[in-house]
Amino acid sequence: MIDPIISTSAALALSVIFASAASHKIRHPGWFRRQVSEYELMPGVMVPTAALMLPATELAVATGLLWSTSRPYAGVLAFLLISLYALAIAINLARGRKDIDCGCSGPAMRQPLQPALLARNGLLAIIALGALLPMLERPMGLLDNFVIIAAGTVLVLLYTTTDLWIANRPLLLKLSGEK
């Protein structure tokens, strides 16, 4: 049992993160189809279906997290999706394919696969667990709602920052000639 502030702010942040991820994939369907096939995890015939299903699931998760009744299901789905992405990245890292694009943040921000992305997904999974856990019942005041929104905003901002930070890392390594 955890306090509703923790669970609700985590769900709010996760919802925004998933909605933004889905929007990249829906706005550039051709790019995402190429991205899915580049990961080389499934036979070619399944790629168009998967490229449609993934953003649809993300959108469903983003919407489901907003209501407390559907939150546990959406939370489980979010956790599974995050683990699935982490697994896909881990398999390709193990194959040594570090040069393919991650496809994490839309076509505008390309970044190669790197172990740091697994850590990022680990953090996302922790947020998903936070949204999943059962809530304590207690009356919510104005200040509680303020804290939920503020904490959600900070989480989203920090996530975006971390994402950019990870994306900048290979560029820096390239500059100093270590890669």
Next chain:
Amino acid sequence: MQALIVSNVLLWLLLIATSVVLLGLIRQIGVLHSRIAPAGALMLDKGVEVGQPAPQVTAADRFGRPINIGYAGERSTLLFFLSPTCPICKTLLPAIKAISRSAKDLDVIYVSDGDAAEHDKLISQAGLEKSTYIVSPDVGMTYQIGKLPYAVLIDKAGTLKAKGLVNSREHLDSLFETELLGASTLQDYIKAQSEAPGIHTPS
């Protein structure tokens, strides 16, 4: 209790502000990385040397009006060689437009060749409808352009002042810098500096 609530709200607001600043900083680092991207290997330049009179050539722009290049006139000329198929050319267009707006006495001429339909698409995308845009292989052949995006700066007297492969805004600015410093290449500049030690200010 009141003080605690106020302090708590204030701390949250400040934390949000800090996160925004952090995000802004990281974004700027990303932009810096893209600005200092590799510029491409240097090559031996062909064509007319810097400091010599520019080759004179007349070509029709896309409306059929004759454009004189390399003749003495009242304004300097910047030739920008580009192609609709070259992505770096497109990223440089905003910088070229900014230069064309801010620099006085400077005519910017876009030069390219190839399929007219692709050029029309590029022109409407980049908002170059009012610019002088030449689609003709003659100019590129006269100036012996081997790589794109390439820029050539010709002064009022028709002298070729600077030229080079331009991959970033910095490269473009360096063309104008050569005119300021009075040295046509970096090598010339370094040579002049070593001959006159202690002078570091551009005249």
